[in-house]
Amino acid sequence: MTKDNIAFSSVPGATVPNAKSILKANIRAEKAEKKDKRLRRRQRYVEKDGRCNVQHGNVRETYRYLTDIFTTLVDLKWRVSLLVFIMAYAITWLFFGVIWWFIAYCRGDLEHLEDQTWTPCVNNLNGFVSAFLFSIETETTIGYGYRVITDKCPEGIILLLLQAILGSMVNAFMVGCMFVKISQPNKRAETLVFSSHAVISQRDDKLCLMFRVGDLRNSHIVEASIRAKLIKSKQTQEGEFIPLNQTDINVGFETGDDRLFLVSPLIISHEINEHSPFWDVSKRQLAKDDFEIVVILEGMVEATGMTCQARSSYLVDEVLWGHRFMSVLSLEDGFYEVDYNTFHQTFEVPTPLCSAREMAEATARMDAHLYWSIPSQLDEKVEEGTEKEDKDKERNGSLSSPESEQVHLE
Template sequence: MARGFKKRIQQKNTDNSGFGASASGRFINKDGLPNVKRKGINVLNRLSWYHTMLNLSSFRFISYLVLMYIFINIIFAFIYYLIGVEHLTGIDKSDPVNEFIDVFFFSSQTFTTVGYGRIAPVGFTASLVATFEAFLGLLTFAIATGLFYGRFSRPRAYLRFSDIAVIAPFQDVTALMFRLAPYKNNALTDADVTLSTAIEITENETTKINFYRLETQLSKINTLALNWTVVHKIDENSPFYGFSADDFKNTNIEMIVHVRAFDEVFSNTVVQRSSYVSDEIIHGAQFIPMYYPDFDGQSTILDLDKINEYKKVSLPVADPDKQ
């Protein structure tokens, strides 16, 4: 953050955000993970491969498994080729390319413990490598099965946040709003939201980051079935009280969102986070409704394509005597 806000904010600074005043950049990425880089420890201890594989998208997860499977079999194919194709029965010795292809498919059959029988190892060295590869294949598929189960059974909120937040009219003043909606057919109940904001403040020629708790008009709902527009009223109790459109634009702000709900299927609490920075806050805008009755009036359509749609609106004129 590089731009400081020079007006004095009356609300008390809070220090329970988990981030220090010396932190820089975005605190929470759009995917909900902290924007933190760790040093002072080697990469093997710094990175949890299990958490990494569980957090990957489905496409990247499957792609990594396929690439790893191909890579391992290429390595073993080179090992068999270096040992000599004469130590593998059933190899087509017409040319090196066909020989390597046959060795590769023998490796894949050994790795998966399929063993069709056309090609078989001959001699101690080739048999030893094939035995080790079959053992490695069993371990690898056991790990892959565990990861598949972990990804399949892992409780997740499956919430989609709007890409932008808006400053909209609300109860004769203005409010900071964003919205979220479930995009899967999971049943979420007792959902609650916690908001905090980081604002860069300039006082006595010194720039620092202060954290504030943001009160919401509705912090908890019984059932999260449709979209939920979270509203923070900008009044005397808000750290944004007195902010103009230029203040929102020129001040480094990050609003951190923490949503917690109970998933009835998993019988477990699920959590999802997101954040909004200054460039993602649109002043003088209002969200367009994203759900409407079905054509027969028997159900409700939740149109997730409309989660970011808004219209420009005029805001109430602030009373300068109150700022």
Template sequence: MDQLGNHESRAASWERTIDKLGERNVQFLNLPQRSLKFLKDLVNTLVEVKWRYTLAAFVLSFAVSWFFFAILWYLVAYAHGDLNFDPETGKRMGDGDLPCVAGATTFMEFLLFSIESQVSTGYGTWTPTEECAEALGLLTIQLIVGLVIDAAMVGIVYAKMVRPPKKISNMKFSKHAVICRRDGRLCFVFRICDTKHQHAIETKINVVMLQSHRSLEGEIIEKYERNMKLENNGRVLIFWPVTVCHVIDAQSPLYDLAPKDLLESKFEIVVTLSGGTNITGQVNEARTSYMPGEILWGHRFQNIVHYDKEHGRYVATNENMDATEAVNTPSCSARKLAEVTVNVKNFLNDDQHKEFEKMESLAEYHDQEDDSDSDNGISLKNMSGVTIPFMDKHRA
């Protein structure tokens, strides 16, 4: 546990691009006309911002339109003389026999008339008359503006309701990744679980290592991307918690990584999962990342899926999502392991070579031929004098 805690503290001290919840840890500064760019793309801005800001924007748009057209109605009535009255008789002194808006004489009444015109299908105390042609044009414009705001609100609210959430809270990634042997090869493995089956269509996983890189010309490239090829080209069926495997071969960026390097290396492995839902068909995405201190060498994930004969279905124990167990694993890099394997095969005679090929891995060969301990764990020694160190599962 102390070793795991030490790994985690080191991981937390290094800069990461993507946090464990998938949020991007990147901030852009001094962007020219940043606010103007958001306004130019107003639809996407309203869809992406939080609900309270979207609803506040629509409430404000309705209020502004009501006040704006109330002012226009007031000016139309003022120009027509509908607000001038004889102080003695109290009769209207404006042009024509009828006012432009019957019954409205104050700004508050014009505001209520503006709201009534835009949101209702009929009039009460205040009604437009056929006296003013400009009143007819203004009423038409206000109705069109009201319909545009209504349509925009319905469309944006619908888009927000059906869009994929920014955080796929039901998508779970294992807290740690592990490096262990599979079929005799060192592999980088992590586990994922889609509890609500949100990525049911064309699920694809992409893994990239971010690390500083010096070019041949001496240029330092921060966060240089190196793809990590996955089994089945990253396509998985997430019916239950599944492990995703990257074989550490000669093309892998982890090919020269040894256990001791995990305490000194600075890199970040970013995992991106994308897929469409079987309800809306929209593609959503979940992300996480692993720092060197979050990678456990010589561990593998425990099996958490079993078949329940009583109910006739498979059962996954999600609370054990992060459970791992220590296993015998070479404590050298994949490159060193490949070189040693070639040397051993070249040294053995035909009969020994055939016997060697029958074994699943070098660790199995070790378990059958040599159980001696060494300071670094368990070692396999062959007649060529080559020593292959292993992580001892009883000491990990």
């Protein structure tokens, strides 16, 4: 029995906890800690795949969507876009088909179908169905030749011109929308990958926040650039609460390191200095903090020249303290090979648990101590040398005094 158990058993009415009860207590504590982490887990502002978790509600000025109808149609889902595409053509065909039938009805062409001497507006137009088919043939310029407009119908000629012009406009607009929707570079962003975790470790004796980006395609992203933002709620000195406040994270804007040559996976580094929002963050503080890091990779698609943007984010529990990324590059026979099996893998490295501010202050104190200790040591050595010289002089003086007396007597 251990000392703790002996002391515990000395209390009247107390029972000694066994290993099983201690294990259950530890399990309950771990479950409570995990539950607390789940409760503290914040809602993502940006998903790992780049989708933004923002929905606009109570938008009253919906007419603004119609003022930019082209962008509205391009942003629609594919099933809605296809439905709009089909309905646009079907409505115009039906609209002009009704007008062709109405002209034939007003001129009396439908009443003289068997009259060979009657000149109709459109030959062989004997009802609404044939008028609808003639509208399709006219707008799509199929031209079967069975139904033909005659020169005795000026209103038909004017309607033919209007349908040809309006049909060309509808065709250009809808084909343009579909072309832009097909050529959108959103799918290209799916082959731009981010590491599943961000890491904090030392680089050149400085704490750095790092994450990795890569491109799975052989065609490259031109003029690639990277940005990062810290999403964290903030309260001002005046008491104003700012939810989801955005703060820039410097990933090399001043030095040009934010412009990437993304041929192989790259590790993006943010030096944690006095200008960094992580200046006062230690490992313990990181576990208690609540923020989200949003990273944005932009560039032009080499094949089309269109701008592509890929996004991802890291929550607090996705930032690993004291880790580094595994290497993914290896030199083969005449080329470099990228192993994406280790793209997301990290390994632990010795890293101080304190914040970057505390590291800088400790380094400054050490430098100051060395600065003041070296001159004092030099002064002590000078004093020791002076005392030694004085002693040597005294010794030499005592040895030379009898000789001087003898010389004086002579």
